[in-house]
Amino acid sequence: MQVTDNQIKFIDQYLENSGVKYLDIRYEMTDHVATVLEEKEGDFYDEFKAYMVLHKKELLESNNKFSKIARNKAIKLLFGNLLSVKGLLITGSLFGLSFLGLNHMNFEKLVYVFYLTYFVLLLVISGFNIYHKRTKKEKLWSGTHKLMEVVSFILNGVMIFGTNTFKAPKETGDNFYFILYQCVIVSIIVMTIVTSRQLMKKYKLRYEG
Amino acid sequence: MKNSQLYKGSLTTIIMKLLEENGRMYGYEITQKVKSITKGELNITEGALYPALHKLEGEGLLDVEVEKVGNRLRKYYKLTEDGQKETVNRLAELEEFIKNMQTLVNPKINPDLQF
Numbered sequence: 001m002q003v004t005d006n007q008i009k010f011i012d013q014y015l016e017n018s019g020v021k022y023l024d025i026r027y028e029m030t031d032h033v034a035t036v037l038e039e040k041e042g043d044f045y046d047e048f049k050a051y052m053v054l055h056k057k058e059l060l061e062s063n064n065k066f067s068k069i070a071r072n073k074a075i076k077l078l079f080g081n082l083l084s085v086k087g088l089l090i091t092g093s094l095f096g097l098s099f100l101g102l103n104h105m106n107f108e109k110l111v112y113v114f115y116l117t118y119f120v121l122l123l124v125i126s127g128f129n130i131y132h133k134r135t136k137k138e139k140l141w142s143g144t145h146k147l148m149e150v151v152s153f154i155l156n157g158v159m160i161f162g163t164n165t166f167k168a169p170k171e172t173g174d175n176f177y178f179i180l181y182q183c184v185i186v187s188i189i190v191m192t193i194v195t196s197r198q199l200m201k202k203y204k205l206r207y208e209g
Numbered sequence: 210m211k212n213s214q215l216y217k218g219s220l221t222t223i224i225m226k227l228l229e230e231n232g233r234m235y236g237y238e239i240t241q242k243v244k245s246i247t248k249g250e251l252n253i254t255e256g257a258l259y260p261a262l263h264k265l266e267g268e269g270l271l272d273v274e275v276e277k278v279g280n281r282l283r284k285y286y287k288l289t290e291d292g293q294k295e296t297v298n299r300l301a302e303l304e305e306f307i308k309n310m311q312t313l314v315n316p317k318i319n320p321d322l323q324f
Contacts, residue, residue, distance in 0.1 A: 031278075059256070061256045207282060
């Protein structure tokens with residue numbers, strides 16, 4: 001049988017409703033299911049049901065494994081970016097600017113500036129996730145979304161449970177490490193946004209030409 | 210997959226070997242090719258094939274090309290340069306493994322190992 005455009009949409013919708021939320025994974029699965037069905041002679045919906053009864057579990061397992069692989073790949077890319085010249089320059093510049101800032105403000109104010117920067121950047125990442133969950137206007141790609149999910153989860157954890165994160169150190173000598181720690185965290189957030197944009201471009205180029 | 214435990218460890222090598230011979234292939238094509246070569250004896254399931262393909266892609270051994278075929282997008286896989294080198298290594302390892310297994314299962318075939 002020939003699978004029509006509407007039937008392709010039906011397969012895609014079925015997979016999405018079954019929990020395959022990322023478009024890049026669905027494209028491949030939809031093609032696989034459609035190709036299998038094109039070799040059958042019966043009614044599309046009967047053959048589709050029969051196929052899903054036998055293979056749905058495997059497809060969903062494959063979806064989970066693919067998501068994990070995409071997540072690991074995205075995290076590897078993030079670390080690569082953090083250790084790249086650009087990433088190290090961002091961390092170094094932040095570090096230098098923070099020490100320069102100490103000439104114009106006291107340490108408590110600097111901590112406050114860090115807090116604000118951290119908070120605003122986290123809002124950008126969390127907002128991105130919430131936007132994708134609530135609306136389906138933007139396409140959801142596995143690597144990009146998984147990276148945002150992991151980083152926002154970890155950083156929200158640091159924010160909520162890391163009670164010492166924004167506390168100024170008691171010893172003045174500890175300022176160096178405190179500022180370094182804050183700069184690394186801000187760099188991670190900035191590079192997460194940069195990495196997500198890189199991945200997004202890659203997905204769009206691959207799937208949308 | 211038939212005798213899944215026995216074939217599991219060789220799945221990525223089978224995929225790489227097929228891609229080495231055929232240039233680029235898509236998922237379903239790989240399953241059908243394996244089925245046809247083994248005369249239906251070996252049936253690679255979706256649950257085994259796609260994670261293996263994505264793992265190889267993640268390791269940089271496979272490259273991906275996406276093309277519109279009819280009314281949908283199709284993802285083709287092909288070996289990267291590293292993938293081509295790795296295929297040679299893995300095939301050599303697999304051949305060595307098969308040779309050793311044959312020796313163990315049927316020791317009389319190899320006179321060198323007889324006491």
